[in-house]
Amino acid sequence: MTTEYGVCTLALVPLRAEASDKSEILSFLLFGDCVEILETQAKWLQVRTLADDYTGWIDPKQQQAITASQLEALTKDQIVTGLAVYQTIERTDNQEKQYLLAGSRIPKPNQQHTFQIGESTYRFSQAPQIAAGTDFSRDINEYARFYLNAPYLWGGKSIFGIDCSGFTQMVFRMLNIDLPRDAWQQAEQGNVVNFLQEIEPGDLAFFDNDEGRIIHVGIMLDSQQIIHASGKVRIDILDDQGIYNAEMGRHTHKLRIIKRFNP
Structure with missing residues (x-):
């Protein structure tokens, strides 16, 4: 049986737990994210994301089928879009506009700012902003x-709505x-x-519940400040007990472990 693939061709596509518009949103695909198609129904596709091995359902109209060779070309020389709320592109055959959110993966554009996905060619309306991805300790802050005050959204991965592990995943993606996808996996x-005295900017702090399950994650800005998605992306104080929210006057998350990922 031949494996089938697809690529997200919209700015942001919900990945749902079941084949229903009413189903829980598990995560989102960004423009350029590639998937393996596991099951095909009349109105739904069950897919597995190739970037983070997440399984869910999407509307087939929100993706474009690609061959294995097109997938290889897409993932061979990719770039990640950088710190812009969105960047405008258009398809060269019909001049339809599209919008790329920060952290979208696309083939590296040529000098004319064009790139190809499957049979479609896209052009940036102006020189693209590309994620730095070169100096983690310098750029992490x-x-x-960039995501400060983005509203919390379960499964979210954009400045218009993001959850705690989506926040860490997208920031780190732009830094190569x-x-x-999930906090416990991270x-x-x-x-x-x-x-705590050994913390460096960019270390990830993880927090658990009363059953010991990892339920939250945030990025350390220094040895005391943490930026995380809780209600919104916000900056709070971290001590040996966990996150202290000064507005609420109490600790809101219990510290479990701190990990370092930077190269």
């Missing part, structure tokens, strides 16, 4: 703060580090930081 990677 700027890239994390791939993380899994906590299984990286190197342990044993003491």
Whole structure:
């Protein structure tokens, strides 16, 4: 049986738990994200994301079928879009506009600012803003703060709505580090930081519930400040107990472990 693939061709596409518009949104695909198609129904596709191995359902009209060779071309020389709320592109055959959110993966554009996905060619309306991805310790603060005040959204991965692990995943993606989708998966990677005094900018702090399950993650800006998605992307204080929210006057998340991922 031949494996079938698709690529997201819209700015943001919900990945649902079941084949229904009423179903829970597990995550989102951004423009350029590629998937393996697992099952085809009349109005739905079950897919597995190739970037982070997440399975869910999408509307088939929100993707474009691609061959294995087109998939290889798409993923061979990719870039990630940088710190712009959105960037405008258009299809050269019909001049239809599209919008790329920060953290979208696309083939590297040529000098005319065009790139190809499947049979379609796209052109940036102006010189594209590309993610830095070269100096983690220098750039982590700027890239994390880009999402400040983005509203919390379960499964979200954009400045218009984002959850805690989507926030860490997207910031790290733009700095050339791939993380899994969920907080508990991210906590299984990286190197342990044993003491708060050893924290460096970009370390990830993980938090658990009363059953010991990892339920939250945030990015350390320094040894005391953490930026994380809780209600909105916000900056709070971290101590040996966890996150202290000054507005609420109490600790809101219990610290479990701190990990380091930067190269």
